[in-house]
Amino acid sequence: KAGVTQTPRYLIKTRGQQVTLSCSPISGHRSVSWYxxxxxxxxxFLFEYFSETQRNKGNFPGRFxxxxxxxxxxxxxxxxxxxxxxALYLCAxxxxxxxxxxxxxxxxxxxxx
Amino acid sequence: TQLLEQSPQFLSIQEGxxxxxxxxxxxxxxxxxxxxxxxxxxxxxxxxxVTGGEVKKLKRLTFxxxxxxxxxxxxxxxxxxxxxxxxxxxxxxxxGGADGLTFGKGTHLIIxx
Numbered sequence: 426k427a428g429v430t431q432t433p434r435y436l437i438k439t440r441g442q443q444v445t446l447s448c449s450p451i452s453g454h455r456s457v458s459w460y461x462x463x464x465x466x467x468x469x470f471l472f473e474y475f476s477e478t479q480r481n482k483g484n485f486p487g488r489f490x491x492x493x494x495x496x497x498x499x500x501x502x503x504x505x506x507x508x509x510x511x512a513l514y515l516c517a518x519x520x521x522x523x524x525x526x527x528x529x530x531x532x533x534x535x536x537x538x
Numbered sequence: 539t540q541l542l543e544q545s546p547q548f549l550s551i552q553e554g555x556x557x558x559x560x561x562x563x564x565x566x567x568x569x570x571x572x573x574x575x576x577x578x579x580x581x582x583x584x585x586x587x588v589t590g591g592e593v594k595k596l597k598r599l600t601f602x603x604x605x606x607x608x609x610x611x612x613x614x615x616x617x618x619x620x621x622x623x624x625x626x627x628x629x630x631x632x633x634g635g636a637d638g639l640t641f642g643k644g645t646h647l648i649i650x651x
Contacts (some may be wrong), residue, residue, distance in 0.1 A: 431580075453553070454650065458638060458639075460638075460639075460641075466643075467626075467641055467643040467644060468581075468626065468628075468639075468641040469641075470638030470640070471638075472638075473638060483598070483638055484552075488552060515580050515581070517639075525568070525569045525571065525586065525630040525639070525640060526571065526586050527571070527581060527583070527628075529573075529581045529582070529583075530580050530584060531578075531579050531580045531581035532579070532580050534578070
């Protein structure tokens with residue numbers, strides 16, 4: 426059974442650019458959540474998608490957005506990148522919204538220069 | 539506001555010693571998970587505790603959920619170098635974790651041979 430797949434693994438962008446990250450959840454899982462991990466703040470919740478709908482959003486600016494497709498794959502987008510957006514972005518897969526056990530991908534390491 | 543406080547933040551001990559990591563909050567959680575993360579990888583789920591007072595064992599690891607479901611502990615017996623990593627606790631505050639998991643900042647554990 427394949428795990429959570431995130432692409433790309435590493436990314437270097439320049440300030441002001443935008444970036445799109447991709448996440449394919451575990452087969453059969455319909456919930457996808459995104460987290461940002463930095464040394465100073467730890468893991469922080471960005472948003473969760475279920476059945477192509479955003480169910481909740483963390484305390485991040487509107488530059489951070491996402492979407493989910495009918496096959497449960499999800500993308501997150503960050504526009505107008507800032508140096509502080511450099512982080513490990515993690516995607517978590519859950520069976521459904523009532524289940525709390527989240528399975529994480531390896532993450533995408535984004536560096537903004 | 540950090541809702542989940544983990545202690546200690548850093549711990550370096552010799553192989554064979556025992557240790558306990560704590561995860562405390564003033565909030566009640568419907569469930570709490572423990573993860574282990576290695577550098578450059580995503581967190582890997584170790585255990586989920588749901589019932590107040592619940593104790594779960596995973597080989598040399600013992601997890602306990604506080605009676606009031608506000609705190610948890612992870613005890614490792616006879617630590618081995620392979621136990622080295624970042625240990626994260628995460629709480630779900632709603633039934634399905636739809637608000638996202640709230641993570642502690644983690645305990646960096648180093649087991650020296």
